Amino acid sequence: MEFQFSKRSEAIEEGIFTVLNHKRAELLARGREVYNFSVGTPDFKPQPHIMEALMEAAKDTENYKYALADKPELLEAVKSFYHSRFGVEVETDEIMSLYGSQEGMAHVAMALCDEGDVVLAPNPGYPVFAVGPELCGAKIVTYPLYAENNFLPVFEDIPEKTAQAAKFMVVSYPANPVCSVADDGFYERLIAFAKKYEIIILHDNAYSDIVYHGKEGKSFLSYPGAKDVGIEFYSLSKSYNMTGMRISFALGNKSVITQFKKVRSQIDYGIFLPIQIAAIAALKGPQDAVKEQCRKYEERNKALCGGLRKIGWNVPDSQGTMFVWAPIPEKYKSCEQFALDLMEETGVIVVPGTAFGDLGEGYVRMALVHDIPVIEKVVNIIKESHIL
Numbered sequence: 001m002e003f004q005f006s007k008r009s010e011a012i013e014e015g016i017f018t019v020l021n022h023k024r025a026e027l028l029a030r031g032r033e034v035y036n037f038s039v040g041t042p043d044f045k046p047q048p049h050i051m052e053a054l055m056e057a058a059k060d061t062e063n064y065k066y067a068l069a070d071k072p073e074l075l076e077a078v079k080s081f082y083h084s085r086f087g088v089e090v091e092t093d094e095i096m097s098l099y100g101s102q103e104g105m106a107h108v109a110m111a112l113c114d115e116g117d118v119v120l121a122p123n124p125g126y127p128v129f130a131v132g133p134e135l136c137g138a139k140i141v142t143y144p145l146y147a148e149n150n151f152l153p154v155f156e157d158i159p160e161k162t163a164q165a166a167k168f169m170v171v172s173y174p175a176n177p178v179c180s181v182a183d184d185g186f187y188e189r190l191i192a193f194a195k196k197y198e199i200i201i202l203h204d205n206a207y208s209d210i211v212y213h214g215k216e217g218k219s220f221l222s223y224p225g226a227k228d229v230g231i232e233f234y235s236l237s238k239s240y241n242m243t244g245m246r247i248s249f250a251l252g253n254k255s256v257i258t259q260f261k262k263v264r265s266q267i268d269y270g271i272f273l274p275i276q277i278a279a280i281a282a283l284k285g286p287q288d289a290v291k292e293q294c295r296k297y298e299e300r301n302k303a304l305c306g307g308l309r310k311i312g313w314n315v316p317d318s319q320g321t322m323f324v325w326a327p328i329p330e331k332y333k334s335c336e337q338f339a340l341d342l343m344e345e346t347g348v349i350v351v352p353g354t355a356f357g358d359l360g361e362g363y364v365r366m367a368l369v370h371d372i373p374v375i376e377k378v379v380n381i382i383k384e385s386h387i388l
């Protein structure tokens with residue numbers, strides 16, 4: 001039987017990741033060593049007190065029932081965490097859990113917009129920012145991020161008609177893949193823009209705990225008026241190395257949260273209780289490991305970018321996130337070709353910038369998921385190759 005699938009699902013491209021995977025398998029089959037800098041999964045370990053809370057909770061048979069809702073203790077833990085970590089006041093009815101920010105971004109448009117409504121998303125940007133709303137029927141209009149503006153949107157350049165039509169705008173700093181961090185002035189302009197055009201802001205704060213050069217990661221909600229215009233997504237995945245546990249939160253504007261909760265109540269029955277309990281342990285427990293981990297990422301960032309600069313590849317240091325956004329060597333015109341050649345010649349796997357939108361052309365993204373000795377080895381392998 002030949003099935004006719006939805007136009008929305010047919011529009012999704014597997015793209016370069018499939019090509020990279022084939023190439024990787026081919027290299028491994030030839031006995032070549034590969035160095036995977038493409039994945040955004042931290043190699044750091046979850047903290048013992050979080051794992052213990054999970055294991056203890058998993059021994060209780062009551063915890064295997066449908067959770068149905070967020071535990072009150074979890075909402076309280078998020079509330080006090082946001083107060084102590086970011087100086088932000090949120091009420092428990094302004095908070096909801098998600099199966100990760102990825103899932104949240106995939107579904108949020110169901111609550112916020114109708115078929116054909118305009119949604120603003122960054123280009124280059126983390127794919128689900130556009131794919132999620134698109135799957136919900138929204139019309140994506142991207143806003144460009146250029147190096148000369150520190151990869152921040154220029155609000156005056158967004159056409160009046162687009163701004164007037166936009167239902168919501170997805171914004172995320174520290175930014176994956178472009179690795180820039182937004183300043184206070186940016187958030188003030190963002191909130192003013194949102195108020196002027198009545199646009200809901202969704203701020204993805206997945207990397208607030210990975211910010212370099214002595215800066216402190218902030219929350220969008222810490223800026224005056226933020227809660228009037230939008231919500232923030234805060235994920236435990238990267239800060240606590242819990243990517244597989246799938247828990248994050250949406251918080252902020254009460255009416256947005258209430259509407260989103262209503263939609264999700266038809267989709268799921270709540271997060272597995274041991275995971276909720278482990279999340280409480282993460283949020284209420286000691287935070288020094290989070291800071292220490294950021295320091296280690298920064299060392300890797302310096303080793304990789306500094307090392308590559310020394311061998312003639314001009315890669316700027318990241319400002320934040322667990323990634324590096326590297327302009328490709330001048331002799332290349334295509335980032336996909338460069339990524340494939342780099343893999344063939346050195347075994348180093350990176351993501352071509354176009355995986356994040358057409359404005360990613362000219363760049364590749366590398367994840368800081370290897371220790372310094374591996375980074376130094378890889379820099380040396382690249383130096384010895386003819387790729388640059």
Ligand SMILES: Cc1ncc(COP(=O)(O)O)c(C=O)c1O
Nearest residue numbers: 040100101102176206235237248
């Ligand atoms: C910007 C951004 N948002 C969200 C996610 C996914 O977060 P979660 O694990 O909470 O779904 C990632 C993961 O790489 C990310 O880079």
